[in-house]
Amino acid sequence: MCGISGEDEYWERRREEREKPKAWDENEPVYEDGNLFLDEEIEEIEKERGYSMEELYEGDLLEIVEEQKGIVADSAEWNSNCECIEYRYRVA
Numbered sequence: 334m335c336g337i338s339g340e341d342e343y344w345e346r347r348r349e350e351r352e353k354p355k356a357w358d359e360n361e362p363v364y365e366d367g368n369l370f371l372d373e374e375i376e377e378i379e380k381e382r383g384y385s386m387e388e389l390y391e392g393d394l395l396e397i398v399e400e401q402k403g404i405v406a407d408s409a410e411w412n413s414n415c416e417c418i419e420y421r422y423r424v425a
Contacts (some may be wrong), residue, residue: 346401369418386411
């Protein structure tokens with residue numbers, strides 16, 4: 334069987350490129366995750382908003398994170414197992 338000249342070198346370069354760790358792109362935003370535990374505040378928040386924490390929309394959860402932590406989060410979700418708001422925010 335005839336091989337293509339330089340084929341081994343080509344595939345060796347491809348393998349090295351894939352194994353090389355990717356450089357961090359300065360334009361790529363960096364995100365961190367956080368948890369907001371609302372032990373005593375849950376009842377008050379549910380009474381104020383008129384819904385249980387499970388029924389609140391993401392926008393409501395984002396507002397709560399901003400009020401409690403002073404962080405403008407990109408996403409927020411209620412975790413009923415841990416009884417906390419899991420949020421993700423962009424690091425400056």
